[in-house]
Amino acid sequence: MMLSRVADHQYWMSRQMERAENLARLVRISEEMLLDDQSLGGLDAQVYWNPVLTATAMQQAFHTLYPQPRQGDAARFLTVDERNPDSILSCIRQARENARSVRDKISDEMWSEINALYMLVNSYEGAELLVRSPQSFYEKIITSSMLFAGITEATLARDEGWNFLQLGRLLERADMTSRFLDIRSQTNVTQPDAALETLQWGAVLRACSAHASYRRVYGGEINVPNVVDLLLFSHEFPRSVKHCLRRIDEVLHDISVTPTGRYSNHCEKIIGALLARLSFSGPPEVMNRGLHAYLDDLQIQLNQAGQAIFETYVLLPGEVDRHFPRGTRPEAMSDWHREQQQQQQQQ
């Protein structure tokens, strides 16, 4: 038993941290690819970033803020732009804010790591590193997030809080892996060039740290069905959608203390159904349906699972009335609420 709000903070703390990490993976690989693309006489920068922005559902926000984007704007928007609530910096800030709210529930080491990352990306040194060596900047974020996960693993009791933390991380990871795939599902149509395709799908694998696993299972040649097989259907690979879903299924059952195979609430049912679908299909079904359509559907289901978790464990039964778009925080704190928090006299 724990406070519902604390469960929510734990969930979002790890989810935002995972999101920051995955965005860092995405921007890092995209910038690298952009160099290759350009040297191969491929797409121009703007066309290049469009699928990235679309796959992460940030295209509209980007074009509102940058009606006439210039070189570097997309990367800036995704990385440091605080006006973008989903930029890497915003994610880290929100992760840290959530951590601050559960400061008494997490280990000192977890807090130190998340706070140190927050301080770094907001420091002069951080800004300077991003200019001088963007790759190192993204590397730092990725490493810090993985370190945070490791510290969590090594220092946090396996109680309910741990379970909610896992849920946030795993749902975000499954969602982001599907989005990595989705980027290429869109460029694919206009790109018949085999060399470029190998390069691009290779980049997707590298973004997911999946290159080595891929080679071990399928050998050196990169083709779409195998990439899909690994990133969606693999039992073993820890960033595959199916692997994440299996863990989510376990964690949900652990929270509700329901035996495996039975379902006590809506979120367990959604995840159970999704898992069943993934278990009884494979790359051919995906390719028949069309990769993008398949992924789109998957993301909708994942979003519904997140909403169902919120409705089951955070809201009281009478409060379930709103639906929230992907990943948005259900109740963003109003300025007025924040002001009142500040007004309280601490004598």
Added chain:
Amino acid sequence: MNLASYRPAKLFDELVDDHGSIRSYYRSIAEKLERLRSEELQQKLRSLELLFLRQGITFTVYGDEQGTERVFPFDPFPRIIPHSEWEHIEAGLIQRITALNLFLYDVYHEQSIIKDKVIPPEVVFGASHYRPEFVGASVPKNAYIHVCGTDLIRDSDGRYLVLEDNGRCPSGVSYVLENRAAMKRVFPQLFGAHGVRPVDTYPADLLATLRHIAPRENPNPNVVLLTPGVHNSAYFEHSFLARQMSIEIVEGRDLIALDGFVYMRTTKGLRQVDVIYRRIDDDFLDPQVFRKDSCLGVAGLVDAVRRGNVALANAIGTGVADDKVTYAYVPAMIKYYLSQEPILDQVPTYLAWRDEDKKYILENLPKLVVKAANESGGYGMLIGPTASQAQLQEFRDKILAQPRNYIAQPVVNFSQHPTLVNGELEGRHVDLRPFVLWGDTVKVLPGGLTRVALKRGSLVVNSSQGGGSKDTWVLAS
């Protein structure tokens, strides 16, 4: 650290006596500090600041959008209070909180102190934190202030004077504990054989104090700390205390009142709450009773309190006791309720609502400190001798417009303590905030928070206005 170049204060200096020699109880630490190399000290202090920052031991400065977090500057030269001096302070504080709790019970029940003309009715009924709707309401153990932070200063003769009582949501105790932990970590050798009284029992004592007021003597009450939230300047402290006491830290939105009981919302449904250590103002507690626009409170909380199903610490309405006009009457209260002379003196106070006082205040404004009756944190204050003409005029207008709202006191040049400033020891003004717990017994945390005004000559010690703090050592014998 070079003590030879230290120039003691002209008035009262904590380290050096009138004859220019180091006070006996400071000698041993002075020797140890002298042996510390300056570079080593600086390096230790830097690592300490980084540690505070990394651990998030910070307070929030308002006024900019992000709510900048700062480390509360920590000075490594501890303030020492000898045993006998502390006994005097402790007795005075216990006497004072006893009188204040009797006063609060009285003004919310018989009001005999008013009927007996010891305190004029306008003082009580005119206090903005007086809660007439709570007259006749009973509170657990008849106690109102369970946690009190009383500010003391020392005048030019070294007398401890009470500057103000904080009986609503006093803060700062987390720094007492963190400062001590930091001192032990960075300068373990300084403690030596001093016999410094420990402070780390505070969280357990606070928890006992809170459990003491549980409804129906429940031996296993669910105690929670109610915070305004992460954006509050003292959020670190709230989180720290909740963790130390192993209780839940909740926000208003975590609680729900149903049929006169208060529950917290958990992943496994609702769980009843028995005692709330609240760190939000009365005004925000319950939108059904106080401010309707409060996002921080719980609708129906006050009803549950009235029915005796949940206890609040501190109780509703304690603000009338720490009002700065009421302050002027505390000595009279002590005589009235306890038939005793006040053990601790306090600063002479002129009340603008009394005509002769108002005249004196307006004529002598540049010599006085003027304070708004209900402000804290060093806000709403005028320090006459350093004020500009415009500021003086501003306060003159304010006093004329709302005399009940202002008091004035002579400037007390309170004591100085050697403080490390840019690697050199310089005298800086210090105050002392001990913390008093009113439970089964009355407990005073040995020492308290010594705040230091880091600007040369400044008398303002508040963290929001450039203050720092020191570890405070009460000697066991």
